[in-house]
Every structure is written in structure tokens, then in C-alpha cells.
Amino acid sequence: MEITRIGRRGVLFTFFYLQDTGFGVTTNVYVINAKNYVFVCDTFLGPESMKEVKRYIEMNFRNKPIIVFNSHYDWDHIWGNCTFDTNLILSHELCRNNIIDKAKQELEVYSEYRMGEVNIIPPTNTFSDELTFYEEGVKFFYSPGHTKGSASCVDLIEGVLFAGDNLEAPIPYLQDKDIKSYQKTLEKYQKLEVITVIPGHGEISDKSLIEDNLEYIISLINNETEGYLDSKYKKIHLENLRLLGKL
Numbered sequence: 490m491e492i493t494r495i496g497r498r499g500v501l502f503t504f505f506y507l508q509d510t511g512f513g514v515t516t517n518v519y520v521i522n523a524k525n526y527v528f529v530c531d532t533f534l535g536p537e538s539m540k541e542v543k544r545y546i547e548m549n550f551r552n553k554p555i556i557v558f559n560s561h562y563d564w565d566h567i568w569g570n571c572t573f574d575t576n577l578i579l580s581h582e583l584c585r586n587n588i589i590d591k592a593k594q595e596l597e598v599y600s601e602y603r604m605g606e607v608n609i610i611p612p613t614n615t616f617s618d619e620l621t622f623y624e625e626g627v628k629f630f631y632s633p634g635h636t637k638g639s640a641s642c643v644d645l646i647e648g649v650l651f652a653g654d655n656l657e658a659p660i661p662y663l664q665d666k667d668i669k670s671y672q673k674t675l676e677k678y679q680k681l682e683v684i685t686v687i688p689g690h691g692e693i694s695d696k697s698l699i700e701d702n703l704e705y706i707i708s709l710i711n712n713e714t715e716g717y718l719d720s721k722y723k724k725i726h727l728e729n730l731r732l733l734g735k736l
Contacts, residue, residue: 504517515690523625565602663732
């Protein structure tokens with residue numbers, strides 16, 4: 490695991506556990522040390538993966554109450570919820586429904602990747618459009634794209650966007666066919682006053698990652714994707730085409 494400070498109050502925990510598997514990705518958990526609360530964005534693979542995150546918070550952030558945010562329902566972003574089962578856990582309402590409907594099955598399918606004893610803990614509170622903690626300078630908002638129930642977090646003070654799996658390099662991986670909604674989400678990202686962009690997987694970036702992902706989604710909508718058959722994009726691009734019924 491690698492720890493990176495983001496601005497004055499952000500801390501990024503980057504996990505390499507899935508990098509040498511068939512998934513081949515690093516995974517990000519983003520923590521915001523706000524005025525009255527500590528916000529934890531996504532919780533990775535279980536209590537063992539969250540042990541160092543929780544210890545870091547306890548040692549550095551004066552035992553502030555913790556609020557957990559799930560950006561979407563995928564197993565590699567929610568299994569650590571049980572580490573914080575006495576705390577407030579937020580998500581979009583569709584994300585919570587998906588966790589209730591699908592998480593136990595995903596736990597069986599991907600059980601070899603568990604880090605500790607995982608108990609599925611759904612979000613305790615949901616929102617439909619957006620939820621802002623004004624005194625904390627933190628905003629959560631609905632951002633359908635990678636999944637229909639995806640949501641994002643903005644640190645309004647530091648200008649940081651945590652986008653979950655809605656943003657990815659070199660191109661995003663689709664789990665939902667509604668790419669017109671995905672386009673609208675990426676265009677909404679463009680209008681945000683942010684400097685730093687943190688994807689659910691991969692390296693810290695800036696708004697250029699939004700531009701690259703939006704260019705790809707528009708190319709899918711317009712059926713102009715020949716350039717994405719290059720080896721850099723090919724595997725994910727072909728999977729996206731299969732999902733959309735374009736292969």
C-alpha cells in the first residue's frame with residue numbers, strides 16, 4: 490500500500506493487491522480530514538485492507554466520527570464497509586439496492602480476494618440527487634456511468650474529484666448500457682472547479698482524464714471507434730462493444 494497526501498486535508502491510500510491478478514489494477518481509497526468528520530471514499534476488499542487506513546485515521550485525525558461513502562456497488566469497493574459498521578455509510582439509493590441484491594453472490598464468486606472476514610454491510614443512508622455537508626466542504630452527487638447507481642465525491646475546498654470507476658485510463662470499462670447518461674456525467678465533471686481527479690483504479694490525474702474518457706464515450710455513441718482497436722485499448726474496448734451489442 491502507498492499513502493499520498495492530497496492538498497492540506499486529503500490522503501490517498503493506493504492498494505496493489507489486485508495488480509498481479511487477472512484484474513491488473515491498483516485500487517484507490519480516498520480519505521478527507523474535514524472539520525468535524527473524516528470521510529472515507531470506498532473500502533476495498535475487507536477489514537484487513539482497511540486496518541492501516543483505520544489506524545492512520547485514529548493516529549492523525551483525533552478520533553473524529555467517520556462517514557463512509559460507496560461510489561458504486563462493485564465488490565472491490567465495498568467489502569471493507571464492515572470495518573466501519575458502527576459508522577454512517579452513504580451511497581446513491583440505486584447503489585444500496587444493488588449491494589443488497591448482488592453483493593452476497595459477488596462475495597461467493599470472488600471470495601479468493603477477501604482480505605479478512607467480510608460481512609456485507611449495505612449503506613445506512615442514501616441520496617437520490619446530491620448531498621452536501623456544507624460546513625465540511627464535501628459534496629456527494631449522483632453520476633451514472635460505469636454503473637447505473639454510481640456517485641461521486643467532491644472536496645469543494647481542495648478542488649478534488651473522487652470519481653470511482655467512472656474514470657479510468659486509458660478508457661473506462663462499462664457495466665451499464667446507458668452511455669448517453671454516462672456522457673452527461675462526464676460533461677458535468679468538466680464543469681466542476683477541480684484540479685485533482687482520483688479514479689477508483691489507477692494514478693492520480695487532472696481534468697485531462699475526464700476529456701479522454703468523454704472522447705471515448707462520444708466515439709461509442711457515434712460508432713466511430715476504429716482508433717480504439719489499438720492494443721492499448723483493445724481488450725477493454727472489445728468488452729464494452731460486447732456489452733453494448735455492437736459486436
